[in-house]
Amino acid sequence: MMEIIKSNTKIKFSNHYMVTSLISLVLVGVSLFGLFTKMNYGVDFRGGAEIQIKFAKDIKLDRLRKTLKEEGFRVQVQQIGEAADLEFLLKVAANEGNLNEVTDKVSSALNKDFVAEGIEIRKVDIVGPKAGAQLRLSGFQAMLWALIAIMVYIGLRFDFKYSPGAIVALFHDVSIILGIFAFTGTEFTLQTVAALLAVIGYSVNDTVIVYDRVREHEQKFSHLGLRDQIDNAINETLSRTILTSGTTLFISGTMFIFGGLAIRDFFFAISLGVLIGTYSSIYVAAPVTLLFQRFIGEKDEAKSVGQNAKA
Secondary structure (H helix, E strand, O other): OOOOOOOOOOOOHHHHHHHHHHHHHHHHHHHHHHHHHOOEEOHHHHOEEEEEEEOOOOOOHHHHHHHHHHOOOOEEEEEEOOHHHOEEEEEEEOOOOOHHHHHHHHHHHHHHHOHHHOOEEEEEEEEOHHHHHHHHHHHHHHHHHHHHHHHHHHHHHOOOOOHHHHHHHHHHHHHHHHHHHHHHOOEEOHHHHHHHHHHHHHHHHHHHHHHHHHHHHHHHOOOOOHHHHHHHHHHHOHHHHHHHHHHHHHHHHHHHHHOOHHHHHHHHHHHHHHHHHHHHHHHOHHHHHHHHHHHOOOOHHHHHHHHHHHO
16 A cells, blocks of 8 residues: 555654643534534424425526525525436525425425426425434434444444543544534535445544454554554554545545535545544544543553563
């Protein structure tokens, strides 16, 4: 494999754990505040209406969005099927009391503004607030079950002392991404849930690579403490991390910029996940593993210093 970082690099990542841990705690705290106070839930989660429309003549997606916005509607527009099909799905946000009224107004505005394009309203589905709340709960439950399954996998694959670090790192990643969504006003939709589940998979993969190298070091260099073994493992996998994260970020960033509005939020979450997940594999999972080792009563630092002195 091409080496961007030399294999004999000895960066002491553990020296920065106090500072990075404080930064992470602040970011997670602010993100959780934004999640509970500022999150902009999409129609999928807060209730509304879905209107499927079809045009006889070609129409630009941007024009459709602009027209509906000028009419004063809060509508999420996405193209469905092939581009040649000229079919779109409109997700209209409204309160339970005026849901039917808003839906009728959107339908009337469409028939008025796009009569020349041969518009056809094919289907209207109403999503009640209770159904939206249930979808929101199911989305968070899906992420919770993913975290539990990963914790069990890490415990069986390596050692249960590594599980807390992996889970805290994943919680850290998801929390900060949700916080960024909340403070930027980006809608939280089912598409976002799918992106977060992908981020969970990507982030834990990066953490597993480091853990796998740490386990090798524990077998080969048993005289070293866990802190030194983690530092060595991160240094040895640093080239792989930079290459993998860099190429993934390039692709997700390209799709975010050029992929269009329909998939922009998805790749926004993926791009954030790559950056934050790479950081957390180094500066969140590792210090939590060290902290957990101390919690269960192992004196890593004393062991390491004492054995090195004997040597």
